[in-house]
Amino acid sequence: MKRFLIHxxxxxxxxxxxxxxxxxxxxxxxxxxxxxxxxxxxxFNTCSVREKAEHKLVSALGRMRELKRARRELxxxxxxxxxxxxxxxxxxxxxxxxxxxxPDNIPELPALLRDAQDGSRRLAxxxxxxxxxxxxxxxxxxxxxxxxxxxxxxxxxxxxxxxCIVPYTRGAERYRPAEDxxxxxxxxxxxGVREVTLLGQTVNSWHDPGDASPEAARExxxxxxxxxxAARVPQLARLRYTSPHPRHVTPALVRAHAELELLPAxxxxxxxxxxxxxxxxxxxxxxRAEYVARARALQAARAGLTLATDIIVGFPGETEADFEQTxxxxxxxGFSTAFGFKxxxxxxxxxxxxxxxxxxxxxxxxxxxxxxxCDVTQHRxxxxxxxxxxxxLFEGASKHNPGDRHAAPGAxxxxxxxxxxxxxxxxxxxxxxxxxxxxxxxxxxxxxxNRRSLLGxxxxxxxxxxxxxxxxxxxxxxxxxxxxxxPVVSV
Ligand code: 5AD
Numbered sequence: 453m454k455r456f457l458i459h460x461x462x463x464x465x466x467x468x469x470x471x472x473x474x475x476x477x478x479x480x481x482x483x484x485x486x487x488x489x490x491x492x493x494x495x496f497n498t499c500s501v502r503e504k505a506e507h508k509l510v511s512a513l514g515r516m517r518e519l520k521r522a523r524r525e526l527x528x529x530x531x532x533x534x535x536x537x538x539x540x541x542x543x544x545x546x547x548x549x550x551x552x553x554x555p556d557n558i559p560e561l562p563a564l565l566r567d568a569q570d571g572s573r574r575l576a577x578x579x580x581x582x583x584x585x586x587x588x589x590x591x592x593x594x595x596x597x598x599x600x601x602x603x604x605x606x607x608x609x610x611x612x613x614x615x616c617i618v619p620y621t622r623g624a625e626r627y628r629p630a631e632d633x634x635x636x637x638x639x640x641x642x643x644g645v646r647e648v649t650l651l652g653q654t655v656n657s658w659h660d661p662g663d664a665s666p667e668a669a670r671e672x673x674x675x676x677x678x679x680x681x682a683a684r685v686p687q688l689a690r691l692r693y694t695s696p697h698p699r700h701v702t703p704a705l706v707r708a709h710a711e712l713e714l715l716p717a718x719x720x721x722x723x724x725x726x727x728x729x730x731x732x733x734x735x736x737x738x739x740r741a742e743y744v745a746r747a748r749a750l751q752a753a754r755a756g757l758t759l760a761t762d763i764i765v766g767f768p769g770e771t772e773a774d775f776e777q778t779x780x781x782x783x784x785x786g787f788s789t790a791f792g793f794k795x796x797x798x799x800x801x802x803x804x805x806x807x808x809x810x811x812x813x814x815x816x817x818x819x820x821x822x823x824x825x826c827d828v829t830q831h832r833x834x835x836x837x838x839x840x841x842x843x844x845l846f847e848g849a850s851k852h853n854p855g856d857r858h859a860a861p862g863a864x865x866x867x868x869x870x871x872x873x874x875x876x877x878x879x880x881x882x883x884x885x886x887x888x889x890x891x892x893x894x895x896x897x898x899x900x901x902n903r904r905s906l907l908g909x910x911x912x913x914x915x916x917x918x919x920x921x922x923x924x925x926x927x928x929x930x931x932x933x934x935x936x937x938x939p940v941v942s943v
Pocket of ligand 1 (some may be wrong): 501502615616617722724762763764793794795796797798
């Protein structure tokens with residue numbers, strides 16, 4: 453049996469693609485390993501959103517050189533956005549790669565590997581599926597061990613944000629039919645999945661590709677999709693989506709947040725900058741005031757709703773005054789989390805012609821100030837939750853060990869589980885050994901706030917079904933759930 457290992461860089465879409473790569477390889481008789489030495493095939497699923505991600509790939513590949521020299525039969529595949537960006541030329545640059553596939557060519561990987569088997573040929577398959585978009589379907593794990601799964605609803609991007617390479621690496625927007633999405637969510641839920649995250653580069657621009665209204669009149673039908681999922685798959689515990697574009701936060705979507713309990717009290721809504729001048733130069737197609745109005749509408753729709761965001765610092769021409777506008781926006785909206793990035797010039801993008809005039813030290817200093825400001829808001833927010841009760845969906849056993857200060861009384865040995873609240877905060881909970889919280893949605897009392905996570909204890913009695921590990925499953929014959937095997941993700 454041949455074994456593969458996948459190393460994933462970048463966003464959730466890439467993590468999701470890695471799952472599909474794994475499924476395609478399982479289908480071809482491979483099995484997965486986490487150990488480099490045991491792998492016959494190493495797949496690098498690449499990211500090109502910032503230059504740093506590309507550097508990381510090059511150095512990760514470099515570390516394979518010795519291994520490949522020692523084991524001539526080892527094959528290396530490179531997948532994802534970098535492949536799409538550079539095309540065949542990347543084969544020359546990355547001499548260790550045997551095969552390369554673009555993001556739309558995942559199903560072709562096994563055939564390419566067979567053709568490159570003897571190591572004499574190096575092959576690339578890089579083509580968008582613009583005419584007949586394919587959306588690979590996720591299958592629930594046979595052992596029912598997966599709590600949370602991704603489902604793609606659209607791919608590609610028609611926005612032309614001036615800094616962003618995605619339209620060039622993922623192509624034009626293509627939408628998936630509602631019925632396919634509903635069927636996939638339903639089958640995942642039947643397979644034990646409790647939480648589904650709908651994925652797309654501008655996920656909330658979704659409409660059914662069968663929608664006959666003229667292109668110009670067509671607007672987002674994303675809220676209808678959320679309602680259809682809630683109606684069709686009532687056993688689902690949570691329905692998330694990422695990443696929405698502020699432009700498509702329609703009144704219908706805001707209403708869905710007020711009415712559907714299934715939607716979490718959290719939205720990741722990238723803003724990029726708090727300065728109108730910079731937003732215009734970024735071609736974001738909204739003003740600061742419009743963004744704030746939409747953020748406020750979401751916050752008003754659902755009590756306690758938190759917002760996370762993405763921010764770029766050091767965009768060409770960004771002045772100290774522009775950056776201060778961003779800091780003031782962080783305070784005004786009160787983001788629970790902000791992901792900050794230093795502007796990185798990318799090939800093909802319109803912003804290239806604006807130059808890259810903010811010095812590296814200024815970018816670094818602004819990023820540090822941004823994080824400092826966000827840390828204060830985040831910590832204040834987490835502190836405010838101490839003493840409250842909140843629902844937590846448990847995702848699995850925790851690696852983190854906060855000691856046994858919060859162990860259930862009388863517990864001799866303790867097991868630690870990690871989950872997320874409706875607002876997406878991470879919560880660790882300690883319970884007596886033998887309990888299995890994975891997949892359970894439980895009421896938890898928050899007892900302490902760490903820097904980025906919370907400690908809690910299950911409120912009241914543990915429900916009987918969470919006290920014991922699940923019965924042996926016929927698929928695995930094992931009394932405990934298989935450890936979750938997530939692809940390694942680094943940015
Ligand atoms: N430079 C820096 N950050 C970028 N992002 C996208 N393109 C760039 C770039 N050229 C950030 C944006 C986006 C996130 C996924 O990555 O904030 O929301």
